[in-house]
Amino acid sequence: MPTAISWERATVTSSDRVSARCEELLDTRPETLREAARDFGGLVHAPPLGVLRPRSAAEIKDALAYAGPRGIPVAARSGGHSLYGQGQADGGIVLDLGELSAVGPVTGDRVEVRAGALWRDVLAATLPHGLAPPVLTDYLGAGVGGVLSAGGLGGASHRHGLVADSVLELEVVTGAGEHLVCSPDRHGALFHAVPAGLGQVAVIVRATLRLAPAPALVRRYCLYYPDLDGYLSDQHLLATDRRFAYLEGQARPLEDTAGGWHYMVEAVAAHQGPTPPDDTALLADLSFDSAEITDLGYAEFADRVAEDEEILRASGEWLHPHPWLNLLLPEDTAASVVTDVLADPAFTDLRENGLVLLYPLLTRTLRAPLFRRPHGEVVLLLALLRTAAPGAADPMVAANRTAFEYARAKGAVAYPVNALPMSPADWREHYGSQWGTLAEAKSVHDPHGVLGRGHGLWL
Numbered sequence: 001m002p003t004a005i006s007w008e009r010a011t012v013t014s015s016d017r018v019s020a021r022c023e024e025l026l027d028t029r030p031e032t033l034r035e036a037a038r039d040f041g042g043l044v045h046a047p048p049l050g051v052l053r054p055r056s057a058a059e060i061k062d063a064l065a066y067a068g069p070r071g072i073p074v075a076a077r078s079g080g081h082s083l084y085g086q087g088q089a090d091g092g093i094v095l096d097l098g099e100l101s102a103v104g105p106v107t108g109d110r111v112e113v114r115a116g117a118l119w120r121d122v123l124a125a126t127l128p129h130g131l132a133p134p135v136l137t138d139y140l141g142a143g144v145g146g147v148l149s150a151g152g153l154g155g156a157s158h159r160h161g162l163v164a165d166s167v168l169e170l171e172v173v174t175g176a177g178e179h180l181v182c183s184p185d186r187h188g189a190l191f192h193a194v195p196a197g198l199g200q201v202a203v204i205v206r207a208t209l210r211l212a213p214a215p216a217l218v219r220r221y222c223l224y225y226p227d228l229d230g231y232l233s234d235q236h237l238l239a240t241d242r243r244f245a246y247l248e249g250q251a252r253p254l255e256d257t258a259g260g261w262h263y264m265v266e267a268v269a270a271h272q273g274p275t276p277p278d279d280t281a282l283l284a285d286l287s288f289d290s291a292e293i294t295d296l297g298y299a300e301f302a303d304r305v306a307e308d309e310e311i312l313r314a315s316g317e318w319l320h321p322h323p324w325l326n327l328l329l330p331e332d333t334a335a336s337v338v339t340d341v342l343a344d345p346a347f348t349d350l351r352e353n354g355l356v357l358l359y360p361l362l363t364r365t366l367r368a369p370l371f372r373r374p375h376g377e378v379v380l381l382l383a384l385l386r387t388a389a390p391g392a393a394d395p396m397v398a399a400n401r402t403a404f405e406y407a408r409a410k411g412a413v414a415y416p417v418n419a420l421p422m423s424p425a426d427w428r429e430h431y432g433s434q435w436g437t438l439a440e441a442k443s444v445h446d447p448h449g450v451l452g453r454g455h456g457l458w459l
């Protein structure tokens, strides 16, 4: 009937058009939903309503304009390496940022990166200019958006802080559907709520990152310590005098029947060749037992986990559950927490099929206000990285929770890339004095509370 048609036309608003476009673009195929309900952790499987693959900030804005007023959860997905469903949207919309992955241009000492890029792509674009991000995590297959949301820790953190501390400017779409460019001087409160902000207030579309000169070569020193006290004492010295470009370390199981551990500093000196680092000057005052020294190209060193990934993919273990626990320990209780957790029968499998990272960070270098850390000049990352047989992970997640509570009572803080159930009360405690700032930013920029629900911060 003509009158009805003209009535319909007259009431088709731009918001209706956005809704129609979002619904049309939503990929709801069963295999897509299954894939979006998977992450590296392999522990949480929350199928969304559908997946959108935005090609521009405008499309992200449309998605949030659609989802916000309807209260539909939205999760951004960059590399898909969440551990416990943090990048999933139960009954909501997953924004798969794979189409937004361009890197460049590199201009002077900075680079523009889209949030869906992987760090491997970022490094590939900057190295031809002799430059690299000042801090990289151990794994370059993670996504730009996800690492900036977590903070990002690596071997250069004792010198340069978080990966996220090198962000100069961000282009974001907030949960309220505002498309903004922010920096410390422009929409400063919003800018400070995004790096290490667990995707709670905005979806990162693009970041401008500061770069530093990249070395051509690195010399890697693996220094072995029989006892934890000697190890921690040298790690303190190395973190504070910053003689190495890169500093990490591990607890490693001894091949004895008594269940003992020894410890390994992994330190790297960068150089351009032909003059190699002075080993004697670097090592003379340290108390290690034995050392292995190797020379590597910088690019090979930076992407060293790629080889492990290939092996684990071939064996199928890459797709097994990963009940990982990352904690930041204050220096004064670190030795007792490490000793007790490593002796806990619930973590025995770490000896056979796991990796224990234990390395120092200098707190004054960690600048993003939402990145929480224990008190003290030096804190230690304790990363308990386990792989479970399919179906066997639940007790390991429960053990993570017990270890977290034990460590928290001794001043530890979670580094929130974890397979760790956390209640809103835990999060309030986690953020402490920053909780009010985060809650204020949330109410302004994500008033419908649709973003980042997978972390479980809010009731």
Ligand SMILES: Cc1cc2nc3c(=O)[nH]c(=O)nc-3n(C[C@H](O)[C@H](O)[C@H](O)COP(=O)(O)OP(=O)(O)OC[C@H]3O[C@@H](n4cnc5c(N)ncnc54)[C@H](O)[C@@H]3O)c2cc1C
Pocket (backbone or CB within 6 Å): 039, 040, 075, 076, 077, 078, 079, 080, 081, 082, 083, 086, 087, 088, 097, 115, 116, 137, 138, 139, 141, 142, 143, 144, 145, 146, 147, 149, 150, 151, 152, 153, 154, 198, 199, 202, 203, 204, 205, 305, 417, 452, 454
């Ligand atoms: C093998 C391996 C090694 C690792 N090593 C380190 C390490 O050395 N140091 C370290 O710090 N971490 C490390 N991690 C952890 C990793 O940095 C985090 O899990 C990171 O969040 C993964 O990012 P992603 O984009 O790949 O994952 P995703 O699952 O896509 O994203 C992770 C989280 O960030 C949010 N997010 C993603 N994109 C955006 C965006 N554009 N805007 C807003 N929010 C967004 C997601 O919603 C989700 O909550 C490692 C992980 C793996 C698998």
